[in-house]
Amino acid sequence: MRLRAYQYRIYPSKQQACDIRKACGCRRFVYNWGLQQKQQAYLNGQKLHLYSLMKKLPDLKKELPWLKTDAPSQSLQVALMDLEVAYSRFFRKLGDFPTKKRKFKSKDSFHIPQGFKVTPKDKILTLPKIGNVKTVFDRIPEGKPKSITISISKSGNFFASVLVEQDINDPELKPVNPETTIGIDVGIKSFAVCSDGRTFENPKHLRRTTSKLKVLSRQHSNKRKGSNNRERARRSLARMHERVANQRKDFLHKVSHQLADESQVGTICIEDLNVKGMLKNHKLAGAISDCSWREFFRQLEYKCKWRGIRIVRIGRFEPSSRLCTCGFKNDALTLADREWTCPQCGQVHDRDLLAANNIKRFGLAKEMAAGTAVKSLGSCRVVTPKRRTKKPTRL
Ligand SMILES: [Zn+2]
Numbered sequence: 001m002r003l004r005a006y007q008y009r010i011y012p013s014k015q016q017a018c019d020i021r022k023a024c025g026c027r028r029f030v031y032n033w034g035l036q037q038k039q040q041a042y043l044n045g046q047k048l049h050l051y052s053l054m055k056k057l058p059d060l061k062k063e064l065p066w067l068k069t070d071a072p073s074q075s076l077q078v079a080l081m082d083l084e085v086a087y088s089r090f091f092r093k094l095g096d097f098p099t100k101k102r103k104f105k106s107k108d109s110f111h112i113p114q115g116f117k118v119t120p121k122d123k124i125l126t127l128p129k130i131g132n133v134k135t136v137f138d139r140i141p142e143g144k145p146k147s148i149t150i151s152i153s154k155s156g157n158f159f160a161s162v163l164v165e166q167d168i169n170d171p172e173l174k175p176v177n178p179e180t181t182i183g184i185d186v187g188i189k190s191f192a193v194c195s196d197g198r199t200f201e202n203p204k205h206l207r208r209t210t211s212k213l214k215v216l217s218r219q220h221s222n223k224r225k226g227s228n229n230r231e232r233a234r235r236s237l238a239r240m241h242e243r244v245a246n247q248r249k250d251f252l253h254k255v256s257h258q259l260a261d262e263s264q265v266g267t268i269c270i271e272d273l274n275v276k277g278m279l280k281n282h283k284l285a286g287a288i289s290d291c292s293w294r295e296f297f298r299q300l301e302y303k304c305k306w307r308g309i310r311i312v313r314i315g316r317f318e319p320s321s322r323l324c325t326c327g328f329k330n331d332a333l334t335l336a337d338r339e340w341t342c343p344q345c346g347q348v349h350d351r352d353l354l355a356a357n358n359i360k361r362f363g364l365a366k367e368m369a370a371g372t373a374v375k376s377l378g379s380c381r382v383v384t385p386k387r388r389t390k391k392p393t394r395l
Helices: 014-043 050-063 066-070 073-091 205-222 228-260 285-291 293-307 351-370
Strands: 002-011 108-112 117-119 124-127 131-136 144-152 158-166 181-186 190-194 199-201 267-271 310-314 339-341 348-350
Touching: 014 050, 014 066, 014 073, 014 108, 014 144, 050 066, 050 073, 073 108, 124 144, 181 351, 190 228, 190 351, 205 228, 205 285, 228 293, 267 293, 267 351, 285 293, 293 310, 310 351, 348 351
Parallel strands: 181 267, 267 310
Antiparallel strands: 002 131, 002 158, 108 144, 117 124, 124 131, 144 158, 181 190, 190 199, 339 348
């Protein structure tokens, strides 16, 4: 079984758009209400679990009838589940303590786990309490639809993400073989360099539009608060940001697809980057977040999983661009040095290519140590148990 999400742009009518906004508002309200209830219970020395919260929902609906009329009831339950997830992420130290969702600030969305219908033939999505919404199916969802998430972007476009269950199992992982293994080094100058010599240049989407964004954001802040002009300026600024985000996403998908779609590649070694720590360098933070390495690795990982390609992550403290093949470690190397010559053996190294090759080396070593069968490194050597011989006694 494989879960896969397809995102489509939807075009609701004026009334439907209003209904969707209301449902988003209900979801936000219930989330905040749940958070408040939980915090209150905590102050009273109690714990309020998901199901006791859900049991309180019908009473809340009686008190506030608009919750009943404006939102699909299942969506409100999912809002409480989301809250539970946020709490458990906090306790597992994966996220911050959940905060209130705020109108205009938080992303507007709601989840529909039941009662919808997907009909690509008629270009229609049928949603509970909202009705038939015009949808552009740029591709047909393959599989059994499980749930739908409706979201509104900051520039005011509506989207539906359809989660489907596909009757496909992931293929078995290919065996590790040094010849079909590549290492990938990601960087700011070149987006990615592979150990086989391929380079993907960094398109630097953000940098190309920085000046335009500056102008738009100044125009926005110069408009009177609450005016129509300000809203118009906010929209064009949001549109620009979305444009950059879309370009970036498109680029990442193209690169990760190209890397994962090669039949001759069996293993890909990557570096486990500490992006959060790197962002503390304010001079590079913009350039680093524009690269979105984490999103790139996420895409690469699931695409490889679908094709049986193994991903090996090497530790973040390995000296990948400093270590020569002869074992010399160049501690004087700075970020500005693109090339260096080894003083011990005289080899000239291209920084990124060397890093990619070292990542491959470290990755293979890690797999060897983990006991994964590595081919051709002494191919199929039979290891016989050592025979104990008596130590010759010294006289
Ligand atoms: Zn050397």
